[in-house]
Amino acid sequence: MKRSDKNKLPQANKLFTDREEPKKVFWNTYQIFKENIRNSQENEIKVITYYGIGGIGKSSLLKQIRRELHESIEKPLYISIDFAENTDMLSILIKMRNLLQNAYGFNFPMFDLAYYSYMEKQGYQVKKEEIQSFVSSSPILESILEFSSVLPGVGSLIAILKGIDGLSAVIRNNLDNRKRELNEIKNDEPDILIKNMPYYLACDIENNLDRQDEPLIIFLDTYESLVNELTSIGNPMDKDLWLRDEKRGLIVNIPNTIWIIAGRDKLKWEQINPDWEGSLDQHLLGSLSERDAETFLHEAGISDQTLIKEIYQLTGGVPLYLDICVDRYYSIVEKGNTPSIEDMGSNTYELISRFVKYMDDSKKALVYILSCLEDWTDDLLNGLVQKFLPALPFTTIANIKNFSFVMTENDKTYKMHQLVRNIVYSDCDKDVASKINSYVKDYYYKILTDGFI
Incomplete structure (x- = not known):
């Protein structure tokens, strides 16, 4: 039995984010902000949070909202930050500045x-x-x-x-x-100056927004990486202070802006400062129900009812894990074997590890390389393949993009889902990882010195 075109198969993440309620929350807020701007009325501070366990579809939901912005608004005004890539305050502020300058011509004198x-x-x-x-x-x-x-x-x-x-x-x-x-x-001394950098950025953004008739949307993904309580550096309660400080924080000093935060946990800002209570609109994203998960697996081509129930028990209805089970199912079928729950693993860690372990060697090597990258473009990936996997078929490179754990927003830049990446990278040979990191560093250094960015 040959696997049908993967692009025609349903994806659990897509099924989840097609639900209307989480998106309706955003669009109701957007319309209120837009109307207030039109009437020259001040908008209250608004932070919408979508929280839930890893793989539940938070990043996919944010991506879907951005897609709808482009479909519904002629010139939407937004930027996206993913804390999985970087949590350094100054680096993030500079990235925000660059995104707004490059996309919308904002200036930042302060x-x-x-x-x-x-x-x-x-x-x-x-x-x-x-x-x-x-x-x-x-x-x-x-x-x-x-x-x-x-x-x-x-x-x-x-x-x-x-x-x-x-x-x-x-x-x-x-x-x-x-x-x-x-x-x-x-x-000011440097230690005071750097603490005020969020405020100076906010001053500039405020001035630029005076000439805009749309609200600014700022998406902040993987928020748990910023406030990681397991790191030994700094107090976790202070790591996001530059965002939420009531005097010189970024959020309170930028008007007409909707903040969309996705993370594992509900924000606890109102416990620190009760004034936040009216500004936080927090929504738990749950797993797919057993019925919805069974419907999805049937539509994906899995007919064994016992296996369907076992997959649900293994995944708990988490969309990412359901998608990987479908990928694993077809990789087994394509080898002429009948899939069983034992092939999937006894837990979600084993599910991801086995999925990669039983890939063919060339595809597996490519996935390990990708786990070393924060993100990649076709140009970077082609260079890596020529350097480290010169015999890799072009079709293998193209097919990697179809896996459920590979995400893209613009078909130009790709990234591996952070949960999958963490597990795959932990199994990656450290000498290989070091060589990949050196290549990537040289690649971006050459771009910078050649003046392409």
């Missing part, structure tokens, strides 16, 4: 000045590549360096800014209204 001043006060060399790259993306910093050799942290910053003819009227007006903050940037 944040750019603060960042440059911080780097200078920390003793970083101005000619370092990462600083030069940042400067080249900032009109205000380029103007300052053209106007004077005086660095932002030295002398009268306000006087320097007034003397720069190249600054646009919009930037100049925004800075005129921020003289207190400019003096902070000039005088």
Whole structure:
């Protein structure tokens, strides 16, 4: 029995996110925000959270909402951050800045000045590549360096800014209204300056939103990585303070913005500060019911009723695990064997491990390589294959994208589901992982130095 075209098979994640209630919560909020903006009324702070166990479909739900934004809104205004990729505050703030600048032409004079001043006060060399790259993306910093050799942290910053003819009227007006903050940037010590970076970014975003007629949507995925209580560094309760601080946090200082947070656990912000209670709209995402799971498995082509019930007991109705069971089922069938629950494993860890273990060697090697990557493009993947798996068939590369644990939003950048990635990477040869990481580092360094980004 040959497996039918995988693209025609149902996916449990798709079945789950097609349910209307979680999306209705977002769209009701969006319409309220849009109407208030149209009527020049202030929107209250709103944080929508979708929480539940790993593999339940949180990332798929966020992806579906973004897809509907593009289908329903002519020019939707949003950015997406995944804490599975990075949890460093400054790196995330810079990524937010870059996303908004590249996609919507936002400018960030306050944040750019603060960042440059911080780097200078920390003793970083101005000619370092990462600083030069940042400067080249900032009109205000380029103007300052053209106007004077005086660095932002030295002398009268306000006087320097007034003397720069190249600054646009919009930037100049925004800075005129921020003289207190400019003096902070000039005088504050680095440890104070970096704590205020979220506030400076928020000031700039607020100024840019004055010219927008749509609310800004900020998606924050894998929130549990940011507040990981198992790490030995820092107090878990303080790790998201830069977002939720009631005075200089990012959220409270950006108007007309809907925050969408996905994570394992319900947010506990109102326990720390009761003022958050009215701003949090939290929703638990549960597993598929046994009936829905059975329907899905039938539609996927599994007819053995005993096996269907056993798969549900193994997976608990979690969409990711159901999808992997279907993938595993067909990999067994294609070898001429009859699948049983023993082939799947006795727990979800075994399910994922066995799924990879019993792949053919070339496909397995490719999956191990992908587990070393935060994400990848076709260009990066092709380079890795040419370097490490030159005999790999092109069809194998193409088929990997069809697996249920490989996710994409734009058919350009791909990533492995974090749960699967963690398990596969733990079995990956560490020497192989080191070589892959070195290749990726050199790959992005070449892109940076060649000026492609």
